[in-house]
Amino acid sequence: MSASRFTLHRLWAIVLKEFIQMKRDRVTFGMMVGIPLMQLMLFGFAINSDPKHLPTALRAADQGPFARTLVAALSTSGYFTLTHEAATEAEAHRLLQLGEVQFVINIPEDFSRRLLRGERPSLLIEADATDPSATGPALNAVRAIADHVLDRDLTGPLARLRAKAGPIDLQLHAHYNPENITQYNVVPGLMGVVLTMTMVIITALAITRERERGTMENLLSTPVRPFEVMLGKILPYIVVGYIQVTLILVAAHFVFHVPMIGSLLLLYAVSLLFIAANLAMGITFSTLAKNQLQAVQMAFFFFLPSILLSGFMFPFRGMPEWAQWVGSILPNTHYLRIVRGILLKGNGLTEIAPHLWPLLAFLVVAMAIGVKRYRQTLD
Amino acid sequence: MSDPPAAASPGSDFAIDVTGVTKRFGSKTVVNAIDLRVRRGEIYGFLGPNGSGKTTFIRMLCGLLTPDAGTGTCLGYDVRAQQSDIKRHVGYMTQKFSYYEDLSIRENLDFIARLYNLPDRRSAVQCSLERLGLANRSHQLAGQLSGGWKQRLSLAACLIHSPQLLLLDEPTAGVDPKARREFWDEIHRLAAEGLTVLITTHYMDEAERCHRLAYLAYGKLLTHGTLDDVLASVRLTTWSVTGPDLLELAKKIRGLPGIEQVVAFGTTLHVSGRDAAALEASLTCVRDPRHEWKKIRSGLEDVFISLMDSAKDNFA
Numbered sequence: 001m002s003a004s005r006f007t008l009h010r011l012w013a014i015v016l017k018e019f020i021q022m023k024r025d026r027v028t029f030g031m032m033v034g035i036p037l038m039q040l041m042l043f044g045f046a047i048n049s050d051p052k053h054l055p056t057a058l059r060a061a062d063q064g065p066f067a068r069t070l071v072a073a074l075s076t077s078g079y080f081t082l083t084h085e086a087a088t089e090a091e092a093h094r095l096l097q098l099g100e101v102q103f104v105i106n107i108p109e110d111f112s113r114r115l116l117r118g119e120r121p122s123l124l125i126e127a128d129a130t131d132p133s134a135t136g137p138a139l140n141a142v143r144a145i146a147d148h149v150l151d152r153d154l155t156g157p158l159a160r161l162r163a164k165a166g167p168i169d170l171q172l173h174a175h176y177n178p179e180n181i182t183q184y185n186v187v188p189g190l191m192g193v194v195l196t197m198t199m200v201i202i203t204a205l206a207i208t209r210e211r212e213r214g215t216m217e218n219l220l221s222t223p224v225r226p227f228e229v230m231l232g233k234i235l236p237y238i239v240v241g242y243i244q245v246t247l248i249l250v251a252a253h254f255v256f257h258v259p260m261i262g263s264l265l266l267l268y269a270v271s272l273l274f275i276a277a278n279l280a281m282g283i284t285f286s287t288l289a290k291n292q293l294q295a296v297q298m299a300f301f302f303f304l305p306s307i308l309l310s311g312f313m314f315p316f317r318g319m320p321e322w323a324q325w326v327g328s329i330l331p332n333t334h335y336l337r338i339v340r341g342i343l344l345k346g347n348g349l350t351e352i353a354p355h356l357w358p359l360l361a362f363l364v365v366a367m368a369i370g371v372k373r374y375r376q377t378l379d
Numbered sequence: 380m381s382d383p384p385a386a387a388s389p390g391s392d393f394a395i396d397v398t399g400v401t402k403r404f405g406s407k408t409v410v411n412a413i414d415l416r417v418r419r420g421e422i423y424g425f426l427g428p429n430g431s432g433k434t435t436f437i438r439m440l441c442g443l444l445t446p447d448a449g450t451g452t453c454l455g456y457d458v459r460a461q462q463s464d465i466k467r468h469v470g471y472m473t474q475k476f477s478y479y480e481d482l483s484i485r486e487n488l489d490f491i492a493r494l495y496n497l498p499d500r501r502s503a504v505q506c507s508l509e510r511l512g513l514a515n516r517s518h519q520l521a522g523q524l525s526g527g528w529k530q531r532l533s534l535a536a537c538l539i540h541s542p543q544l545l546l547l548d549e550p551t552a553g554v555d556p557k558a559r560r561e562f563w564d565e566i567h568r569l570a571a572e573g574l575t576v577l578i579t580t581h582y583m584d585e586a587e588r589c590h591r592l593a594y595l596a597y598g599k600l601l602t603h604g605t606l607d608d609v610l611a612s613v614r615l616t617t618w619s620v621t622g623p624d625l626l627e628l629a630k631k632i633r634g635l636p637g638i639e640q641v642v643a644f645g646t647t648l649h650v651s652g653r654d655a656a657a658l659e660a661s662l663t664c665v666r667d668p669r670h671e672w673k674k675i676r677s678g679l680e681d682v683f684i685s686l687m688d689s690a691k692d693n694f695a
């Protein structure tokens with residue numbers, strides 16, 4: 001292979017060709033802009049890890065003032081919306097079983113009387129806990145409410161019934177997202193998800209398509225080198241990737257009001273590494289796949305763990321060790337932390353540096369496999 | 380590779396000089412120990428039935444496939460070790476259209492010209508557009524062209540870097556007679572300028588326009604040489620019959636000893652066989668005064684079919 005080394009003019013030839021083809025393929029280009037917008041709508045508006053206004057049935061055998069205060073407090077917490085009144089326990093259970101309500105609040109008939117006697121009456125809240133994430137936050141809120149809701153009603157001699165302060169003065173500071181707004185977490189995370197999805201699929205098709213259409217045979221009969229073809233196919237899509245990043249950032253700012261504390265310039269700069277890593281992955285898939293369907297399947301196979309094990313959908317630290325191990329290989333895991341770090345925490349280069357190396361390593365390995373697997377002959 | 384650098388003498392008389400070239404796909408030997416020499420400036424016709432290994436052989440010549448066995452040179456470059464040098468000096472036109480259907484004619488040519496890093500790209504593209512009469516539709520997308528125009532585009536594209544050797548794989552399949560004639564005129568013009576052309580075809584009239592021919596079947600080279608050499612290589616005797624009830628006659632003589640081919644052409648029947656004596660003996664039995672019998676020169680097609688039939692006996 002003496003006479004042909006990497007040359008810029010051949011790289012440029014491929015880049016130009018890809019741009020022209022991209023321009024002609026309106027549907028694909030539309031998808032590349034449409035997918036981020038659609039996912040923003042779906043994930044940005046639809047996902048809520050702190051669900052409120054959950055339908056609740058009340059079975060109140062006691063209508064006394066304490067019971068009323070309690071019910072009012074639960075309602076104003078925002079988590080519970082009283083939708084049903086149940087007269088009997090059987091009726092209440094039926095509502096739970098049917099899924100009509102998420103919670104049943106049971107207030108026993110002697111609630112007020114026993115409270116006044118200092119007998120610690122029971123308040124039973126039953127939950128449909130099939131989906132723990134739907135009930136968890138609400139049940140946590142109940143605890144805090146139950147402790148202090150009656151403080152104002154318990155005056156005079158009744159004051160002794162107030163909950164006593166515990167031995168510790170507990171202070172909680174929830175940094176970076178004190179109001180627990182899901183979108184602050186989800187929308188920046190979406191950048192990684194959208195880029196992974198579109199970048200990998202698009203380039204996974206790149207070489208497979210050439211092979212299926214027969215243009216590969218021609219390309220191979222010219223002096224063009226594998227690395228030139230691969231890089232030439234990656235570069236145009238980096239531009240597309242940046243368009244997507246910009247779209248999401250604009251939406252994050254204007255639609256979801258996500259705080260942007262850190263440097264956007266830094267974010268744009270490191271995005272290059274992530275976009276390139278995904279493109280290299282896609283190209284590598286396309287050298288492995290026999291046809292376009294296989295290529296898409298491979299891309300999907302990569303997309304699933306990128307969305308599930310990266311910490312986008314579920315807390316990373318909650319995963320078993322093997323899953324965390326898989327997750328830390330994936331570029332999306334690191335990019336997610338970089339984006340959230342820069343936007344929400346104001347991280348700088350030093351803070352995100354530990355996540356840059358894994359991205360770079362992934363890029364180099366994916367590219368190396370791709371170049372190696374790119375068949376220079378039709379053998 | 381017994382003779383590496385010495386073989387790479389560009390001054391050699393032969394544009395293609397290979398021996399023992401073999402290719403196997405799995406257990407199937409698709410190209411079987413082919414020796415081929417093509418002189419510079421020659422138009423070399425490569426014929427053979429479907430699946431005989433023509434495309435595979437050409438792909439090995441231009442470095443798209445690596446031979447399993449065999450050595451040789453293409454334009455003086457070693458076919459195994461110097462594939463990238465070969466690629467720069469060879470124009471390869473694939474059997475299936477292989478340019479970008481979503482690019483215009485000009486964009487396709489421009490792309491190829493960039494890949495070869497032509498010094499004066501713009502004028503090279505313009506020149507090849509004009510030479511092949513593509514200039515006034517240069518903005519049409521390649522995918523919207525008819526077969527004949529696609530073929531012209533392919534030819535223009537594989538000529539754009541002024542190669543020394545053209546490998547054309549069934550360039551005229553599905554092209555109308557006038558366009559084919561023009562195509563061949565162009566090929567002859569190029570050959571006169573010193574270009575070597577290896578061309579595969581299934582058309583006998585095209586075969587006759589080549590300087591030399593090779594006939595391939597089941598991966599084996601059965602015969603090669605000039606048209607006369609090839610015709611002479613099979614001692615085929617052919618009789619032409621005209622007259623009434625030819626169909627009946629054909630039915631009657633098929634299978635008689637010595638009669639190998641009975642082919643109907645409109646109002647005549649061609650009867651041929653390799654054993655002239657046996658053929659004539661059989662024919663005397665069916666002579667009918669209403670028929671006119673004439674001994675004619677065997678056609679290329681008859682020769683090839685005869686070659687293929689005997690090859691089948693040898694390999695099947």
Ligand SMILES: Nc1ncnc2c1ncn2[C@@H]1O[C@H](COP(=O)(O)OP(=O)(O)OP(=O)(O)O)[C@@H](O)[C@H]1O
Pocket residue numbers: 404409427428429430431432433434435436474
């Ligand atoms: N990549 C491949 N893998 C397996 N078998 C192959 C491959 N390419 C070709 N073949 C087989 O090799 C044989 C020769 O194919 P080839 O395309 O060289 O024939 P051809 O002479 O060009 O035929 P045609 O006149 O139809 O174009 C065929 O039987 C084909 O099925």
Ligand SMILES: [Mg+2]
Pocket residue numbers: 433434435474548
């Ligand atoms: Mg063929």
